[in-house]
Amino acid sequence: MSRPLAQPAMPTVLIVDDEQRSQEALRRTLEDDFTVITASSADDARCLLEEHPVHVILCDQRMPGQTGVQFLREVRERWPDVVRIIISGYADSEEIIAGVNEAGIHRYILKPWLPDHLLESVRSAVEALALQQQTARLDLELRTSTRALRQRIATQLSLVQQQFGFDRLVRMPGSPLDGVCAMAERVARYDISVLLQGESGTGKELLARAIHYASPRCAGPFVVENCAAIPDTLLESELFGHKRGAFTGAFEDHVGLFQRANGGTIFLDEIGETSPAFQVKLLRVLQEGEVRPVGAARPVPVDVRIIAATHRDLEQRVREGLFREDLYYRIAAVTLTLPPLRERVGDIPAIARQIVQDVAAELGHPGVQLSDEALACLLAYPWPGNIRELRNELARAMTLHDGAVLSSDVFSLRVRQGRGSGAGGRGWITEPGSGTLSERLEVVEAMILRDALLRHRWNKTRTAAELGLSRVGLRAKMRRFGLDHP
Template sequence: MTPPLLPEALPTVLVVDDEVRSQDAMRRTLDEDFTVFTASSADEARGLLQRQPVSVILCDQRMPGMTGVTFLKEVREQWPETVRIVISGYTDSEDIIAGINEAGIYQYILKPWAPDHLLDSVRNAVEAQTLQRQTSRLDLELRTSNRVLRQRTATQMAQARSSFGFDRIVRAPGSPLDLVCAMAERTARYDIPVLVLGESGTGKELLARAIHYASPRLTGPFVVENCAAIPDSLLESELFGHKRGAFTGAYEDHPGLFQRASGGTVFLDEIGETSPAFQVKLLRVLQEGEVRPVGGARPVPVDVRVIAATHRQLEQRVRDGLFREDLYYRIAGITITVPPLRERVADIPPIARQLVLDVAAELGHPGATLPDEAMACLVAYPWPGNIRELRNEIARALALHDGTRLDAAAFSSRVLQGRAAGGADDLTAAIPQSGTLGERLDVIEAMLLRETLLRHRWNKTRAAQELGLSRVGLRSKMQRFGLDKP
């Protein structure tokens, strides 16, 4: 059985008057809406206030030993939240008016008072007290929220710098990336456009993100758009937005990426793939600092920093008439080139180890390790797809391999052979273009021997069986080609 709801407590009123008839009259007037206490003197009222919280005090001005205004001054100091009302005759008005501010009197009521007027006055006083309490609470909550927000913002900024800073770009000591990161970090503090060049998969977006979080715009959003992944007709709407009814399917206004990124950074990846027609519109945005949504009549101001990236040689595309020269100079305030992985071989081991940790956690293979033999294979491979290809190779190996030790045999044949993928002509591409037939066949034989040994973890018996050789014959060929276990 559901218990009955308890009635809410009524607001409390204290009537201070030395005349009992006046006390009774005010009690009868207020009894239905309030809990009424009475006192015949200031001493009696003071004792009651020490025991009982009171919302409103109705105090007569003329009392033995102390006037109402004097007593209410004391109440203001000790019980400041209590609303104070004084009741008096005409002859006391000047004294009350003189003490209103000092005693903090909410209202004074002249005798003879009307019951409805008295009731409304007390109701208004209670409402004023409630509003004052709510205002004080909201003010406290606002101050607390602002303090928490500032602390949270500072924490988020520190976490963002820690997660996306230049120190998080994995590389070996003395890596060519050290100079790249130093230049990017110096560039980050200035609000000028940056063009990042480099092959696909080299980490251009990672560098752009580090620039954003090292810049004064770090508290703003960092938004990414791959210009090569969207047709021009949709790219304009995605970047600049559109108005309702601008085209079929535009059922509501859509703020573009530039508007959503206002105050932050826009990263335009593969900007070299955009058409000349779109380049004209993008140039206007960068020059004027405003976008015109598709179907919109008025431009919308935006405040963004643009970082663009491409794997293309934009200067050559400018000469070929495929990229606007004025847009090129607009986005290339500072140009930073990220070298490919094959030009920074020393970075492969730390990057590979970090990728093993990350991918293993994603796939549920914690504790996976890369032994030296497997690392030697990764270092020997040229990685035309750069870090993206390296990540895919590690993910493939972890998915197909049992155990935590990621041996060389877990990797694909092209990595084991140390040659890049290129379709059906991989083997042909690996053969030297000069030399005798025997010399060329030796290259092929050595490559196949090495791959087989790696797959069998340098177990000569199994490798010899697969190749149709005796152990003595295999050992002889290994000596001939200088194939030793790493």
């Protein structure tokens, strides 16, 4: 009789924190996905590292006797393969830089941390470790079988191109996104800069990846930086790099993202949030094709393609003096604007079904379907957070529902009522609280129409009969209020 295959062990996370409550909170957040062991001091942690194979360390920065950075510096020397994460309640730039350089930390998490963010950070750390180990194996194979490795890399590149192709931007025939994708696919072949505009959550990074993997640079790296996530002083070091001793806490050389992206593409998200001072430095890099790491005597040549993104109107910011005009023309050789989800109502069914399929696979519950009522509810909501909000709503609903059919009962109240908190547009139905009498009556009419459609499960004949309309008149009103149904 054959033996059943052994289940792979869960990755091990070591929590180092002198506060018992903090230990328990971290354990509860992680124990469903990881094997969690805890230590109250650096000495206890060393003993555990000697006894257990540890994948990730979560270490508090402020501990009696030895700081987290000091301890992780030792871990880096003795157990270099362990991914190191610092948790601290103090947002000190020098402390962060010291952690990155001295201890080689993977991530710096500020208190109070959010469970979802912490869990995703640890998952990312485990994935980074796995990729690092895979790279080491590939390096070994490179020495023994160059031809086989080249074939494997080509196969992997083909799979990545399929994973991040333009087809991954889910849409229906005739979608407002069709023109954007067609233009993006056309300009991808040419080595020019692209500016992506659109509201948060519309899929700008996904489109940027599609452009990269459809370009001649597809075999090169695709590097992402959110320019709004860190202050200018750190952003300069992160993008351009720095030399050892360039400033307090710079204990070793740091290669910037421009150098890491050499031969590939760098995606600068939220570039509209950068300061005028930083814009000057970025402009010089784009003009000269070289970066000067902080504290370096000589510049370093780089060959990268720039894809930038923003949710702001950069032309307006140029007029207001908040964004340099010469930099704008450098990054906006081609500008593509992604429409918000409320202007793509016809795409919602396809996007929602794809999200349900993906999330169901992640949760281990394949075969889940959206009910007609749930789909009608999704169509009636304006989605101010766009696709990101839609995915979060469906993921939340699927963790709460039972059975093979997802109904609207598990949706949040704002979605069930068809209300959001952003700007208006197609498919937008709000309470009739302001505006002229005509505008208020129009809102009431839209709400009555939507409620009747939901009640009759989108049956136009019954809805028209209840409201005393012809089917032609009903369809006209549905188009007028953005309530088209596939």
